[in-house]
Amino acid sequence: MEEKTISTKLIYSGRILSLREDTVLLPTGREGKREIVSHPGAVAVIAETEKGFVLVRQYRKPVEEALWELPAGKLDPGEEPQKTALRELAEETGYKAGKLVPMGMLYLSPGFSDERMYLFAAEELEEGKAHPDGDEHLQVGFFSREELQRLLLEGKIRDAKTVAGLLLYFAKSL
Amino acid sequence: MEEKTISTKLIYSGRILSLREDTVLLPTGREGKREIVSHPGAVAVIAETEKGFVLVRQYRKPVEEALWELPAGKLDPGEEPQKTALRELAEETGYKAGKLVPMGMLYLSPGFSDERMYLFAAEELEEGKAHPDGDEHLQVGFFSREELQRLLLEGKIRDAKTVAGLLLYFAKSL
Numbered sequence: 001m002e003e004k005t006i007s008t009k010l011i012y013s014g015r016i017l018s019l020r021e022d023t024v025l026l027p028t029g030r031e032g033k034r035e036i037v038s039h040p041g042a043v044a045v046i047a048e049t050e051k052g053f054v055l056v057r058q059y060r061k062p063v064e065e066a067l068w069e070l071p072a073g074k075l076d077p078g079e080e081p082q083k084t085a086l087r088e089l090a091e092e093t094g095y096k097a098g099k100l101v102p103m104g105m106l107y108l109s110p111g112f113s114d115e116r117m118y119l120f121a122a123e124e125l126e127e128g129k130a131h132p133d134g135d136e137h138l139q140v141g142f143f144s145r146e147e148l149q150r151l152l153l154e155g156k157i158r159d160a161k162t163v164a165g166l167l168l169y170f171a172k173s174l
Numbered sequence: 175m176e177e178k179t180i181s182t183k184l185i186y187s188g189r190i191l192s193l194r195e196d197t198v199l200l201p202t203g204r205e206g207k208r209e210i211v212s213h214p215g216a217v218a219v220i221a222e223t224e225k226g227f228v229l230v231r232q233y234r235k236p237v238e239e240a241l242w243e244l245p246a247g248k249l250d251p252g253e254e255p256q257k258t259a260l261r262e263l264a265e266e267t268g269y270k271a272g273k274l275v276p277m278g279m280l281y282l283s284p285g286f287s288d289e290r291m292y293l294f295a296a297e298e299l300e301e302g303k304a305h306p307d308g309d310e311h312l313q314v315g316f317f318s319r320e321e322l323q324r325l326l327l328e329g330k331i332r333d334a335k336t337v338a339g340l341l342l343y344f345a346k347s348l
Contacts, residue, residue, distance in 0.1 A: 001313075012185050012186060016209050017193075017211070019193050036235065036236045058175075059176060059177055060281070060285060061196060061198060062211070062288040063288050104332070106334040109287065109334070110239075110243075111236070112190060112213070113211075113236055137175055137202070152342065153345060155279065159281055160280040163338040164334050167342065168337065171323070171326065
């Protein structure tokens with residue numbers, strides 16, 4: 001099934017993304033083109049605090065909408081996902097986690113992007129003060145499991161990592 | 175929370191994707207840059223047939239791996255998602271659906287991409303012959319609900335639309 005790379009052309013290298021066009025050899029022997037976005041990878045954290053599950057609401061320019069999402073963030077180059085998860089949870093929500101339980105990895109859009117999303121459940125949580133970085137404008141909210149299940153079923157939580165992460169968490173903790 | 179566009183620069187316009195850099199006015203009054211991938215949008219279909227849930231396995235060049243996924247495909251320009259869903263299900267698996275039930279819409283990676291994923295549950299299914307297009311090399315497989323739940327919990331299904339779509343379907347049909 002593999003598609004071998006015949007040639008690759010870098011089109012753009014930005015602050016976060018890069019874009020390339022690969023010419024590949026298809027299993028049939030024909031050639032094909034693939035447009036591929038490279039992304040550093042990211043983490044998302046499910047944190048069930050004393051006040052409920054903590055989510056953040058953030059304006060997302062690509063979709064021109066503010067979305068409720070799991071606390072999340074991009075990996076720094078070479079960074080271990082666990083470290084990113086601890087940092088982003090603390091920055092976005094103020095919560096410090098004593099322990100992170102890996103909840104798997106998702107490919108968000110494997111048809112055109114190499115982005116890997118590492119999911120973690122945070123435990124031994126300690127409340128603190130959020131300190132989002134300059135470009136982030138976040139609202140922090142707390143939700144019970146029942147509220148989240150209702151919002152998920154009503155289609156009011158629409159971010160894929162958040163839908164998948166919460167439902168996986170609920171399935172594992174049944 | 176909104177980020178107004180000050181200027182936009184088109185960097186690439188490809189067969190499937192386009193890429194632009196937007197300069198935006200942040201709520202703080204500062205300027206920011208956003209790297210944005212435009213995607214035509216896509217559909218994915220949950221089809222529970224007499225043989226089980228039908229999934230397709232496909233090599234995904236961006237992640238260099240063959241993944242089990244829901245039957246899925248991109249919208250043609252201006253196309254209604256329902257139409258795409260019927261077409262892609264038939265092309266990839268051979269099944270014709272008499273009815274499609276909308277299961278919601280997900281943003282797959284709203285931090286950098288505008289891709290919308292429309293989910294449908296297919297009903298009144300009739301078996302037929304698959305006819306994937308030239309660039310697609312698909313393996314079709316059938317899975318029981320119990321097998322899927324095990325594969326999801328073991329992290330062996332890793333495509334986000336498939337994880338989210340199946341778990342939403344299971345939650346709705348509890």
